Amino acid sequence: xxxxxxxxxxxxxxxxxxxxxxxxxxxxxxxxxxxxxxxxxxxxxxxxxxxxxxxxxxxxxxxxxxxxxxxxxxxxxxxxxxxxxxxxxxxxxxxxxxxxxxxxxxxxxxxxxxxxxxxxxxxxxxxxxxxxxxxxxxxxxxxxxxxxxxxxxxxxxxxxxxxxxxxxxxxxxxxxxxxxxxxxxxxxxxxxxxxxxxxxxxxxxxxxxxxxxxxxxxx
Amino acid sequence: xxxxxxxxxxxxxxxxxxxxxxxxxxxxxxxxxxxxxxxxxxxxxxxxxxxxxxxxxxxxxxxxxxxxxxxxxxxxxxxxxxxxxxxxxxxxxxxxxxxxxxxxxxxxxxxxxxxxxxxxxxxxxxxxxxxxxxxxxxxxxxxxxxxxxxxxxxxxxxxxxxxxxxxxxxxxxxxxxxxxxxxxxxxxxxxxxxxxxxxxxxxxxxxxxxxxxxxxxxxxxxxxxxxxxxxxxxxxxxxxxxxxxxxxxxxxxxxxxxxxxxxxxxxxxxxxxxxxxxxxxxxxxxxxxxxxxxxxxxxxxxxxxxxxxxxxxxxxxxxxxxxxxxxxxxxxxxxxxxxxxxxxxxxxxxxxxxxxxxxxxxxxxxxxxxxxxxxxxxxxxxxxxxxxxxxxxxxxxxxxxxxxxxxxxxxxxxxxxxxxxxxxxxxxxxxxxxxxxxxxxxxxxxxxxxxxxxxxxxxxxxxxxxxxxxxxxxxxxxxxxxxxxxxxxxxx
Ligand SMILES: Nc1ncnc2c1ncn2[C@@H]1O[C@H](COP(=O)(O)OP(=O)(O)OP(=O)(O)O)[C@@H](O)[C@H]1O
Ligand SMILES: [Mg+2]
Numbered sequence: 001x002x003x004x005x006x007x008x009x010x011x012x013x014x015x016x017x018x019x020x021x022x023x024x025x026x027x028x029x030x031x032x033x034x035x036x037x038x039x040x041x042x043x044x045x046x047x048x049x050x051x052x053x054x055x056x057x058x059x060x061x062x063x064x065x066x067x068x069x070x071x072x073x074x075x076x077x078x079x080x081x082x083x084x085x086x087x088x089x090x091x092x093x094x095x096x097x098x099x100x101x102x103x104x105x106x107x108x109x110x111x112x113x114x115x116x117x118x119x120x121x122x123x124x125x126x127x128x129x130x131x132x133x134x135x136x137x138x139x140x141x142x143x144x145x146x147x148x149x150x151x152x153x154x155x156x157x158x159x160x161x162x163x164x165x166x167x168x169x170x171x172x173x174x175x176x177x178x179x180x181x182x183x184x185x186x187x188x189x190x191x192x193x194x195x196x197x198x199x200x201x202x203x204x205x206x207x208x209x210x211x212x213x214x215x216x217x218x219x
Numbered sequence: 220x221x222x223x224x225x226x227x228x229x230x231x232x233x234x235x236x237x238x239x240x241x242x243x244x245x246x247x248x249x250x251x252x253x254x255x256x257x258x259x260x261x262x263x264x265x266x267x268x269x270x271x272x273x274x275x276x277x278x279x280x281x282x283x284x285x286x287x288x289x290x291x292x293x294x295x296x297x298x299x300x301x302x303x304x305x306x307x308x309x310x311x312x313x314x315x316x317x318x319x320x321x322x323x324x325x326x327x328x329x330x331x332x333x334x335x336x337x338x339x340x341x342x343x344x345x346x347x348x349x350x351x352x353x354x355x356x357x358x359x360x361x362x363x364x365x366x367x368x369x370x371x372x373x374x375x376x377x378x379x380x381x382x383x384x385x386x387x388x389x390x391x392x393x394x395x396x397x398x399x400x401x402x403x404x405x406x407x408x409x410x411x412x413x414x415x416x417x418x419x420x421x422x423x424x425x426x427x428x429x430x431x432x433x434x435x436x437x438x439x440x441x442x443x444x445x446x447x448x449x450x451x452x453x454x455x456x457x458x459x460x461x462x463x464x465x466x467x468x469x470x471x472x473x474x475x476x477x478x479x480x481x482x483x484x485x486x487x488x489x490x491x492x493x494x495x496x497x498x499x500x501x502x503x504x505x506x507x508x509x510x511x512x513x514x515x516x517x518x519x520x521x522x523x524x525x526x527x528x529x530x531x532x533x534x535x536x537x538x539x540x541x542x543x544x545x546x547x548x549x550x551x552x553x554x555x556x557x558x559x560x561x562x563x564x565x566x567x568x569x570x571x572x573x574x575x576x577x578x579x580x581x582x583x584x585x586x587x588x589x590x591x592x593x594x595x596x597x598x599x600x601x602x603x604x605x606x607x608x609x610x611x612x613x614x615x616x617x618x619x620x621x622x623x624x625x626x627x628x629x630x631x632x633x634x635x636x637x638x639x640x641x642x643x644x645x646x647x648x649x650x651x652x653x654x655x656x657x658x659x660x661x662x663x664x665x666x667x668x669x670x671x672x673x674x675x676x677x678x679x680x681x682x683x684x685x686x687x688x689x690x691x692x693x694x695x696x697x698x699x700x701x702x703x704x705x706x707x708x709x710x711x
Contacts, residue, residue, distance in 0.1 A: 047706045052705050053704075053706045073572065075570070076568060076569065077569065077570020077571070078570065090562055090565060091562070092229050092233055093228050101221060101225060104224075105570065106570060134232065
């Protein structure tokens with residue numbers, strides 16, 4: 001569903017490019033892990049897939065259509081859901097309102113469906129009491145689960161996550177990865193996770209390693 | 220319109236910050252409101268003053284032209300002594316001018332004199348009736364008596380009564396219904412000396428024309444304040460010898476050729492700002508070589524000047540506070556937006572349009588504004604009252620000073636305009652020609668009543684200002700939002 005052709009990116013000079021001529025394909029219903037050394041450019045690569053930045057070379061196609069043609073804002077709105085290490089949530093809202101806001105902003109087909117949002121939060125182990133109090137009063141693991149729930153209530157078929165388990169303990173990490181797997185397999189979405197944890201990489205269907213400016217399939 | 224909901228959630232979740240914002244905004248709104256209140260009060264006080272002060276246009280003989288004529292005649296013929304010939308104002312001319320727009324009413328004045336018959340005029344030491352008469356005689360066409368007859372349309376429309384330097388004490392004043400009658404209003408001192416009261420009759424003997432004796436019926440007694448006496452020009456008889464009659468009677472005394480004329484006619488201009496327009500229009504209706512139109516709006520100008528001062532001061536307050544408020548709020552909003560970079564990044568990553576993010580901040584500030592305006596509305600009355608009082612006490616001093624100044628310069632036109640008929644007359648209280656300090660005094664009191672109350676309209680106006688301030692500060696601060704890269708925010 002998502003294809004990169006001759007993708008290249010550098011910050012200041014082309015000689016220092018992080019990667020060049022990247023030709024990868026990501027399929028729906030599948031989860032991918034991207035691993036690599038710190039500073040190798042994983043986050044940068046992910047931000048290109050998420051439409052948060054424009055590539056310096058090459059292009060990204062979504063189902064055959066270049067994403068810059070879709071427009072990065074509407075691409076983010078309708079096609080990608082993003083999860084970050086620092087739980088991208090509105091800190092002045094309850095978990096429930098976070099989900100409702102994400103649904104409203106992305107024009108989700110479940111827009112305004114409170115019961116649906118509650119069910120999703122329930123599935124991720126957020127209790128009814130936690131749902132309505134401020135999201136900052138939840139633990140890191142709980143907050144990340146709320147952020148994951150946000151991607152589940154949106155229609156986006158592509159879910160990208162940058163070190164979603166970076167702040168979590170082992171148990172929470174396992175739980176979160178299980179959820180990502182469910183998103184890929186049950187909701188038939190394409191999940192791409194950047195991680196430095198080998199356990200997480202192993203749990204994904206495929207994993208790429210970014211080393212020496214190239215992506216290598218590991219498993 | 221999800222940004223409305225987000226704005227509401229944000230304000231209610233971050234109560235401390237919201238309260239701080241409301242306090243700052245209230246303070247700014249309070250100052251703007253105070254400025255608006257004073258400005259509006261000054262506005263309405265100005266229009267009140269315009270209505271109450273009033274300005275006049277006086278139609279009288281053209282003295283300057285008459286003098287010129289006299290001089291040219293004296294140079295050609297040396298046989299006879301030159302005579303100043305002026306034409307009395309025709310009432311038909313006056314009626315035409317009265318038809319002009321902005322003229323609310325008019326009153327005619329005819330001055331003459333007669334001798335008291337069967338009662339005594341008041342004589343002032345060193346200024347006996349006859350001496351006083353001789354002093355003014357000059358080129359007069361009529362002799363002088365010891366009683367000065369002031370023929371008027373109505374006593375209430377004379378400047379002496381309007382300025383309250385003369386007051387009716389018994390009976391009634393002369394009105395238009397007295398036209399063609401021998402009704403008279405006399406001064407209280409004269410009444411006391413001769414033991415006269417309302418309903419009594421007195422006899423006046425004309426000094427010119429038929430030299431007939433008229434029997435007058437006293438319909439009222441007035442009291443002239445002492446200030447009027449001090450304003451008497453030299454050569455005038457005691458002001459207590461001034462009697463008011465209908466102008467028709469004064470004309471009868473002067474002689475048959477004076478029928479339907481007047482020494483001068485004073486027109487009240489309903490909108491003092493239009494005085495010069497009225498004068499221009501009026502000049503087209505008269506023979507300017509024979510008659511002249513003089514304006515008097517100095518009291519109005521005095522009041523206007525002092526009110527304009529208050530207004531421009533209030534205007535400055537409004538603008539100063541609005542500009543300062545915009546800067547302060549813009550800085551606060553910029554800081555707030557910096558603090559909320561992460562939230563903006565999350566919204567951008569969700570694909571929210573940037574203008575909707577700006578709209579959310581705007582809605583938040585408008586919600587703050589609504590509460591602040593309510594608070595400012597409560598506090599504004601107090602602040603406005605204090606400021607208004609302060610301004611009025613300053614302005615009253617200014618107005619009094621300037622009105623004293625105008626009085627010394629402005630006393631002439633009225634007296635000058637009516638002098639040609641040669642009759643003795645007290646120059647101080649005639650024709651509305653003298654913008655006495657009493658007029659300005661009254662208007663100064665009007666200023667002191669600066670009405671500083673908060674109306675719904677004030678709050679609407681304040682809301683407009685507030686919205687403009689909010690809009691500007693959000694626009695100034697939103698540059699940050701529009702440039703913000705979601706990647707940087709989320710990845711750092
Ligand atoms: N805004 C920037 N300007 C210039 N250089 C940058 C910028 N952001 C990142 N870099 C550089 O690009 C390289 C890749 O950064 P990136 O964040 O993609 O690495 P990463 O693989 O995600 O590392 P980590 O595992 O530590 O998160 C780094 O060497 C970093 O210093
Ligand atoms: Mg990274």
